[in-house]
Amino acid sequence: MNSNGGGESNGSGESNGTGTRERILTAAAALFRRQGYTGTGLKQIAAESRARVGSIYHFFDGKDALTEEVVRTGGAAYGAMVLALLDGGPDDPVDALGAAFEQAAVDIALTDYADACPIATVALEVASTNEPLRQATADVFASWLDVLAAWCRVVVDDPDSARDLATAVVCALEGAFVLARAMRDPEPILAAGRSVTLLAAAMRDG
Incomplete structure (x- = not known):
């Protein structure tokens, strides 16, 4: 798992605060319950959490770590x-x-x-x-x-x-x-x- 320091930029202008991390976890949890691991992609998690795919990699070392x-x-x-x-x-x-x-x-x-x-x-x-x-x-x-x-x-x-x-x-x-x-x-x-x-x-x- 990568750094989760608040306020750090992911290079796309999005602030990687605790709120972003929690939104990613919440969105991923809902999608995994409904669609499963294989049926859920990082792009969909990013869209549902109003984040960018780069933010997911900022907080987690890929899909398995997030899951x-x-x-x-x-x-x-x-x-x-x-x-x-x-x-x-x-x-x-x-x-x-x-x-x-x-x-x-x-x-x-x-x-x-x-x-x-x-x-x-x-x-x-x-x-x-x-x-x-x-x-x-x-x-x-x-x-x-x-x-x-x-x-x-x-x-x-x-x-x-x-x-x-x-x-x-x-x-x-x-x-x-x-x-x-x-x-x-x-x-x-x-x-x-x-x-x-x-x-x-x-x-x-x-």
């Missing part, structure tokens, strides 16, 4: 958002899990089924073709599982069982996102939420 930062920063932000949603949900943690899926169904419909998981589209593309980016997506998923497994201890105290529940939650949500986007219907997410709450209740009461 890795988008994956890691976007993944961390999404994980924090989900945790806040769970913590701010119903007092019963099983109900809180169900409410999180219900909110996910609302959110994806509001974006016309364009936006879901911030890293899943990239993860599927790069799993067998780009080891640094595969590792970045794997690290994000691992961090989600760690945080969610810790939260799931309020449902089931055994750490291994809590990890299993966290894995089931992530798998159910990611799979439901794929079906919902393909079918343009939030019902797969709602159904996944109902299944997860049944599983969580059974693990807690068993």
